[in-house]
Amino acid sequence: MFRNTFQSGFISIFSASGSHPLQLWDIHLQDDGEIRLIKNIRDNDANCNDSNHISGPLIEMICSNISQNYIMCPFKMDSSPERPSLGITLPVLYLTIYMSERTKQQQQINHLSLEVTVLDNKQINRRFRCSTFQSTTSLNPDICTFPLRLKKRHRGLKREQLLLPPLERDNPQQINEEEECELCWNRVFIPLAEYTYKAYGTQLLETKHLQIQGRHFYMNRVYFAEKQVSEDELPQALRLCR
Numbered sequence: 001m002f003r004n005t006f007q008s009g010f011i012s013i014f015s016a017s018g019s020h021p022l023q024l025w026d027i028h029l030q031d032d033g034e035i036r037l038i039k040n041i042r043d044n045d046a047n048c049n050d051s052n053h054i055s056g057p058l059i060e061m062i063c064s065n066i067s068q069n070y071i072m073c074p075f076k077m078d079s080s081p082e083r084p085s086l087g088i089t090l091p092v093l094y095l096t097i098y099m100s101e102r103t104k105q106q107q108q109i110n111h112l113s114l115e116v117t118v119l120d121n122k123q124i125n126r127r128f129r130c131s132t133f134q135s136t137t138s139l140n141p142d143i144c145t146f147p148l149r150l151k152k153r154h155r156g157l158k159r160e161q162l163l164l165p166p167l168e169r170d171n172p173q174q175i176n177e178e179e180e181c182e183l184c185w186n187r188v189f190i191p192l193a194e195y196t197y198k199a200y201g202t203q204l205l206e207t208k209h210l211q212i213q214g215r216h217f218y219m220n221r222v223y224f225a226e227k228q229v230s231e232d233e234l235p236q237a238l239r240l241c242r
Contacts, residue, residue, distance in 0.1 A: 001074050003087030003206065007226075010238060011088055013073050013210070014222035016057045017237075026075045033069035035061045038218075058098075058218045066111060070213035073222075085119070085208040090224035091193030093207070096240050098185045099132075099150055099217040112148060112214035118192055120202035128195055144199045150186045185220070185240055189228065 001024075002011060013024055016037065027035060039057045063069035076083040099112050113131035120126055130148040137146040193204040207224070220240055231239060 001084055001086050007089050010223050010225050012223040016059050016220050024073050026072045028070050030068040033063040058220055060218050062216050066213045066215055070211055072211040088207045088224050090226050092225045093190040093192055095188045095222050096220040097217055110215045112217055115211040117209040118207050119205045120196055121205055122202050
């Protein structure tokens, strides 16, 4: 899809403020699955602490069975035997996501899962899957799974979430209940080239597919970058807050 495009800086594959936010995505919804665009951020019920400063609308996805409800990029034409590749060579993936602790019905603990398929210089497809229900890192020839840590934050402080394999000293379950913490937006950072080399000893050629699924989450941006950048270094169009 982007293979024949000059790639530098940033490539966005999802922006909730676009005229057709999910035009590059397949939407798979079953049973009670629902996805909707929230145009006015102050009308949403995320109760997110940055809501007064978020630039642009959001996409909200709700379901009870995350295995049957997901979005996947790029979309597959009915006439095509295979899903096309994104063909993005930029080494870093960013997602701006807000996820509540429980679903709207308060009956299920909320979970989120991201899966990225890449092609390496051995012409082998590798998958990286991170999820909030994964507690350990597991490495197999075709897939690496590891925990996704969506942190709370101290009230009044900004926080960026760096996504890395777990360390012995870092327990994602440890939250000091005595401190005033609140749910927050997580700017998830996945260094695909670094992970490909560390996991398989190979070089990243391109990202092929991205799949996102969760019981209840809000999403603002998904984009690739040529290096790790802070929020302040982003173009205005990619910033969560202005």
